[in-house]
Amino acid sequence: MTYAISGECCSDASCVAVCPMNSIHPSPGEPGFGTGASLFIDPRTCIDCGACAGICPVNAAQPADQAAPEDVERNAAYFADREPLEATDLDTWEAPSYQVWGGGPRRVLVVGAGPAGMYATRELLLRTTAEVTLVDRLEQVGGLVRYGVAPDHPGTKQIIETFERITRHQRVRWLPGGDARELRGADGQLPDGFDAVIHAVGARGSRRLVIDGEDAACSAEEFVAWYNGRPGATLPVELAGPRAVIVGNGNVALDVARILLSDEKRLRAMDVSPGVRSVLAASGIKEVVLLGRRGPGEAAYTEPALRELFAAAGDRVELRYHARPAAWTADGLKLESGETIAAGNLFTAIGFEGTPIDGLPFDRDRGIVPNVRGAVVGRPGHYVAGWIKRGARGGIGVNKACAQETVMTLVSSSRVPASPGS
Template sequence: MSYAISGECCSDASCVAVCPMNSIHPAPGEPGFGTGASLFIDPRTCIDCGACADICPVDAAQPADQAAPEDVRRNAEYFAEREPLEATDLDSWEPPSYEVWGGGPRRVLVVGAGPAGIYATRELLLRTTAEVTLADRFDTVGGLVRYGVAPDHPRTKQIIETFERVIQHPRVRWRPGTDAASLLNKQAVAPGSGRSGGFDAVVHAVGARRSRRLGIAGEDGACTAEDFVAWYNGRPGAVAPTDLVGPRAVVVGNGNVALDVARVLLSDEEQLRGMDVSPEVRRMLAASGVKQVVLVGRRGPDEAAYTQSAFQELRAAVGDRVEFRYHAWPTAWTGEGLVLDSGETIAAGNLFTAIGFEGRPVDGLPFDPDRGIVPNVRGAVVDRPGHYVAGWIKRGARGGIGVNKACAQETVMTLVSSARGSASPGS
């Protein structure tokens, strides 16, 4: 299912900046931008990530099955005689303009090959003459797109194919399975030197995958979203985090990840066969006996963090077996039920916590534990010249795939400005 833009479009192009697949046109600078009544989404390349809907100021971007048929038809007709544009093609579109970083080869290290790291690499290739070393602790690109997107969303995961094209660029040195800390220990960072054996700049795009904790009694017996999602997505080193015990499970959290966990837990054998999971994961989920999930939100429905499209998907897939409980504050997990501050206990065999993620400290960089980020100004790390951040470690664990594109562009713009001789905001 793709997205479509309705006639209520205001054409402010914020959706263009966040679309990870370059699917929304006409973009600024293209013929027709600002002169028509609407922008359009290419249904051939849309990966159903919802980034456009999340940022649209007038709610004009909608899932195609919820949009008016005439709007879906108009979107398709706009692209009928146009070739699809490749999201990572360095010549397919022009991002916000600023001066290139020239004057000879430079060396930049990008740590992390998730969306933020890939978009930072792409922007460096577009805007500089740098050689980019891209390092990741895993052997593959994709980060949370590969190991965080629900396995019944294969369309969204298609973007990994375009990410893989970035590492094939002749100015990219791909270093899979690499510990970035040891790499930096061997090759020092010397901003602007361009000297052999060192990096002129480092962009840390390491994400924020550690689950936040509830801070309640018995929480060590619960399963975090980090562990459960890593297991069913087959992240290297992940193991079954808990025995699944039916017939009821409780999930604390009201974001998209919480809804994903509930949907996966309640999937029947036919739905599981259509998921990109290992046979062992499929077997354990099918044998779990979980027939009902209670989603516990500490705030009200108006403050829920899930998107409308994610809510509708849950309702359509397993809605009659999900109970929503709002304004419910957990105080303890007994192993057999979740105790609320009202005194009520929700009987259940498993507790899953999905209340958000937070960053971890990065060696050698300052860290704000309250916000879970590396302190920075527009991506430049405070008091660490030559070091930059992008993605969740820069702005906190919020925003989907597409938001990382605009975030990485800002970081690289700051890096380029510093390299041209401007005073670094973090120096």
């Protein structure tokens, strides 16, 4: 399923900035932009990530199966005589919109090869003459796209091919499976041979409920990493039906519920290992309770994600709101109200938080490195992008705009501001 833009489009181009595949046109600077006509989504390159729908101020971007047929046809017709624009073709991208970093080649270290790190690398290649050293602790690029996107969403993972092509650029030195600590400078100093460092390390820590018995629960981060086959990931609990409780009301919670309730036919169609498929099929979990500590108005899941869950297992999902967990026991999840929900497994999906980076300041309340538009406060030459910059929120496309801002700050600023701003 792709996305389409309806005739209600306001053409403010917010969606252009977050589209990870450069699928929305005309973009600023292209013929037709700003003339009052609608923007259009190329169905040949759209990966169904939903970034455009999440940011559209007038709800004009919609899944194609929910849009009016004439809108779907208009979007396709706009691109009928146009070749698809490759998202990593540096020769066909628009001219830089801000000053290219002059003075000959420079060296920039990018730590992290997830979406934020890859988009930061792309921007450096596009906007500067820098040579980029890209390092990640894992052997493959992609980060949460590869190991966080649900295995029944293969279209979204197509962007990994784009990231892999970036690593093969002549000005990129790709160091998979590397330890960035060996390259980083001590005590916040720049490492030898580099003019700047962009830290794009994400936010892998799972937030905790802080209840008795929580150590016997399984976090969404652990479960998702296991079923996606992230190196070194294991399932820390034994799956036991017939009911599981998931605390959380975001899209990740819905992903966990959908995977747990998938029948053997759906599991066979997913990109998961035979071992994972076998464990899920034998779990005996037939029902999932999705528990929200606040009301439905505060739920963070998107409407398309909720519809997908109910289409897969609607009669086996119960949504509960205003329910606060008190303890996880052998009988199930005890609520502050005194009620106990009988269940064999507890999953927590209440968000992620960043962890400190050696030599850099850290805001523990927000789980980020304090920064001003990506420039780390008090550490000249150090920059951040992605979740460690803005907090663990926003999907793939938001990282594109976030990385663009950081690289623009790196290119245009000669010093780090003294204090963080808005």
